[in-house]
Amino acid sequence: MTIYIVDDDAAFRESLVWLLEGAGHIVSAYESGEAFLHACTDNKDSIQGCLLLDVRMNGMSGLTLQQELNQRAITLPVIIVTGHADVAMAVQAMKNKAVDFIEKPFDDDKLLRLIDRILGDLSQQSTIEKQQTQHIERWRSLTKREEQVAQLVIAGRVNREIAEQLGISIKTVEIHRSRVMSKMQARNIAELIKQHVDLQPSI
Known part of the structure; x- marks a missing residue:
C-alpha cells in the first residue's frame, strides 16, 4: 500500500x-x-x-x-x-x-x-473481501443437488431427514455431503455454516 x-x-x-x-x-x-x-x-x-x-x-x-x-x-x-x-x-x-x-x-x-x-x-x-470471494466461488462450484444438500445440512437436518426430503438414499446423501465439505474446504459443519453466513446476501 x-x-x-x-x-x-x-x-x-x-x-x-x-x-x-x-x-x-x-x-x-x-x-x-x-x-x-x-x-x-x-x-x-x-x-x-x-x-x-x-x-x-x-x-x-x-x-x-x-x-x-x-x-x-x-x-x-x-x-x-x-x-x-x-x-x-x-x-x-x-x-x-x-x-x-x-x-x-x-x-x-x-x-x-x-x-x-x-x-x-x-x-x-x-x-x-478475499475470503468472501473465495467462499462465493466455492459455493458456485456446487452442483444443484449438492447445494440442496448443503442448505439442509446448514439447517440442521440429519442424513435420514435429507434423504427423505430429497427422495434419495442415505448413501447418496453421504456422498453429496462429502463433496460439499470438500469443495467448500470446510473441516466441519461449523466452518460450513460460517462460510454460508459470509455469503449473504451474495447467493
Missing part, C-alpha cells in the same frame, strides 16, 4: 515524504489535485493505501479533489491536513467521507499511529 500526499507546499511535502519513508512506508507525492487525478486516471486499479490531502491549495482545492474521487468511485481513505483557520473546511471534508483530519503543526508520532491504524483496517478488510 502507498501513502499518497497531495499538497502544494513543496517544503511540507518533502518533510512528509522523509517522515513516512523513514517509517518504512511507500510514498508518492503530488503538488496538485490535478496531478493526482491524472495519476488515478492512468493507474486506477493500482491505487491502494491512503491519501494525505491539504484542504487549501492553488488550483483544485482539497474538497474539490475529494468530491472528484468520490464521483469516480476511488475509495481511498483520506486524511485531511489543515491549518488552524481551515477547521471548518476539514469538518466539511469529514462529511465528504474523509476518515480523519490533522491540524498543522502536528505531532509526527500521532500521524504515524493514525496511518498505521488506517492501513491495518484496510488490510483486514482486504482479507475479509
Whole structure:
C-alpha cells in the first residue's frame, strides 16, 4: 500500500515524504489535485493505501479533489491536513467521507499511529473481501443437488431427514455431503455454516 500526499507546499511535502519513508512506508507525492487525478486516471486499479490531502491549495482545492474521487468511485481513505483557520473546511471534508483530519503543526508520532491504524483496517478488510470471494466461488462450484444438500445440512437436518426430503438414499446423501465439505474446504459443519453466513446476501 502507498501513502499518497497531495499538497502544494513543496517544503511540507518533502518533510512528509522523509517522515513516512523513514517509517518504512511507500510514498508518492503530488503538488496538485490535478496531478493526482491524472495519476488515478492512468493507474486506477493500482491505487491502494491512503491519501494525505491539504484542504487549501492553488488550483483544485482539497474538497474539490475529494468530491472528484468520490464521483469516480476511488475509495481511498483520506486524511485531511489543515491549518488552524481551515477547521471548518476539514469538518466539511469529514462529511465528504474523509476518515480523519490533522491540524498543522502536528505531532509526527500521532500521524504515524493514525496511518498505521488506517492501513491495518484496510488490510483486514482486504482479507475479509478475499475470503468472501473465495467462499462465493466455492459455493458456485456446487452442483444443484449438492447445494440442496448443503442448505439442509446448514439447517440442521440429519442424513435420514435429507434423504427423505430429497427422495434419495442415505448413501447418496453421504456422498453429496462429502463433496460439499470438500469443495467448500470446510473441516466441519461449523466452518460450513460460517462460510454460508459470509455469503449473504451474495447467493
